[in-house]
Each structure stands twice: as structure tokens, then as C-alpha cells.
């Protein structure tokens with residue numbers, strides 16, 4: 001049977017009980033004690049904290065994210081499991097204007113799975129009960145064990161706004177050979193299937209109630225959290241300033257929800273939509289019977305630079321391939 005230990009989180013002075021088979025981050029997020037994190041599987045180092053006292057098993061922490069010489073004094077909370085009571089000190093930079101909600105477990109049922117772009121599907125899930133989250137956060141899916149391998153966790157961003165607390169949208173891109181996509185979402189996963197999820201995770205969230213011009217840059221399925229933020233900002237009137245979306249793709253077959261964002265731009269004066277094509281040219285778009293004036297051409301960064309003499313005073317939200 002699992003043993004439990006007490007984790008003391010400084011400088012908050014909060015104490016959390018954590019099982020010896022549970023990552024410290026997981027115990028804290030479930031107890032409503034927010035700690036910094038991003039990948040949740042030991043590679044990004046966002047969750048690195050000082051280990052002031054106590055022993056841990058560093059688990060699957062990568063040697064890049066947590067170097068050997070750091071292991072005596074630091075740990076990645078997403079991987080570290082306690083071997084005694086532990087005191088940690090974290091740089092907890094909490095935004096006063098954002099309420100972070102505790103992580104909980106849910107049972108999800110797949111309502112629909114539709115191909116929306118090349119190698120990309122939209123999943124709609126129904127949870128067994130409402131979930132509170134912020135626009136831009138993500139869920140952890142448990143990919144069931146099967147012919148493709150053992151059960152594993154995968155994370156995908158919620159693309160729908162928090163005002164839909166039970167019916168959630170996700171965009172998933174095929175990773176050839178990937179256990180979660182090639183081995184499950186694009187293979188066996190079917191409408192009506194049920195599986196465990198947990199969340200909400202992450203702090204890439206819309207800072208509501210502000211009026212800076214917000215520049216949102218999305219590549220591929222990096223559009224998912226950005227779509228949640230835009231819908232929350234516009235449809236739920238949670239953002240006062242201008243919002244501009246630069247959606248990048250190699251060619252039109254990689255872009256999706258283009259008509260949706262065009263209609264959003266018609267409806268809301270504060271919103272500007274700029275789909276950008278990095279490999280398809282204006283001539284090719286015209287030859288296919290589409291209007292080249294409706295697109296930017298080049299990398300999103302080039303199109304942004306051409307559109308704005310300065311981004312001074314703007315806020316940026318970026319998600320997608322580097």
C-alpha cells in the first residue's frame with residue numbers, strides 16, 4: 001500500500017499530503033496549491049523548484065531539464081515522488097486577476113471526431129460533470145492500453161471557452177508512430193468511447209478585462225488554446241481591447257476553422273483575422289479559385305512585421321511549432 005508524506009510549499013506555508021507513488025505537482029494541483037508547470041513529463045524544467053528538505057525519487061526527470069549536479073538541491077515537481085516529508089521553495093508568481101482551479105479526475109465520452117485539416121481531427125468530449133477552467137488550459141488524457149502499447153498520458157489543449165464547462169473541444173494533429181495519435185485517436189478511438197481525463201492544467205490563459213491590443217499567433221493545432229481565448233474574449237465579452245489572430249499553415253489544406261474566424265471578424269469590430277500561408281503562393285491560391293487578398297504570405301512573423309510598424313503596447317499569445 002502506498003505511504004503518504006507531507007509536502008510543505010514555501011513561501012506559501014501550505015501543506016499537502018502526497019502518496020509515495022504520486023508526483024508532488026499532482027498532489028499540489030489537486031489540493032488547489034498552484035505550482036508552475038508546463039509539459040508535466042519532465043522535459044521543460046518549468047516546474048523546477050528548490051528542495052529545501054526531504055528525499056524524493058526524481059522519476060523520469062530528463063537529464064537536460066534536471067542536471068545531475070542539481071539533483072541534491074532541486075527537483076522537477078512533475079516527476080518527483082516523495083520518499084520522506086519534503087519542504088520545497090518555489091517561485092510562485094500568481095496572477096491576482098486569475099483564479100486557478102484544482103485538478104480533478106473526470107470520465108470523458110467522445111461525442112464526435114471529425115477531420116478538419118490535413119492529418120488533423122476535432123474531438124468533442126462530454127465530461128461526467130462540469131469542470132471549471134481558464135481559457136487556454138489543457139487536459140491530460142489517459143490513452144488506454146491496447147495493441148499499440150501500455151496506457152500512457154497525453155495532453156491536449158481545450159479549444160472551447162470555460163462557459164461550456166462540460167462539452168469540450170480539442171484539435172489533435174497526427175504524429176506518425178505516436179502512441180496517443182497514430183496508436184489511438186487516429187486509430188481505435190470512436191464515438192461513444194469513454195476514458196479518464198484530468199485537469200485543468202497550465203497557465204497559458206487569457207488575461208481578461210484588459211484593453212491592450214492582443215496579437216495571437218497560432219501554428220497548426222496551436223490554434224486550440226488560442227481559439228478558446230478568442231471565443232472567451234469576444235463571445236463572452238471578457239476582453240475589451242483589439243484582438244488579432246495570425247493563423248499560420250504551410251498551405252490552405254493545413255488551415256482549419258477559417259470560415260468560423262472570418263464570420264467572427266465580421267461580427268466583432270475588435271477582431272482581425274489573418275490566415276497566413278508559408279509555402280503556398282498568391283498565384284497558386286488564385287489558380288485554385290480562392291482570393292489571394294484574404295491571406296498573408298510568408299511566415300507569420302514576416303506577415304506581422306509587414307502589418308505593424310511597432311508592437312509597442314501590444315500583448316502576445318503564441319502557440320505552435322517554434
Ligand code: FES
Nearest residue numbers: 038040045047078
Ligand atoms: Fe515540464 Fe515539469 S512541467 S518538466
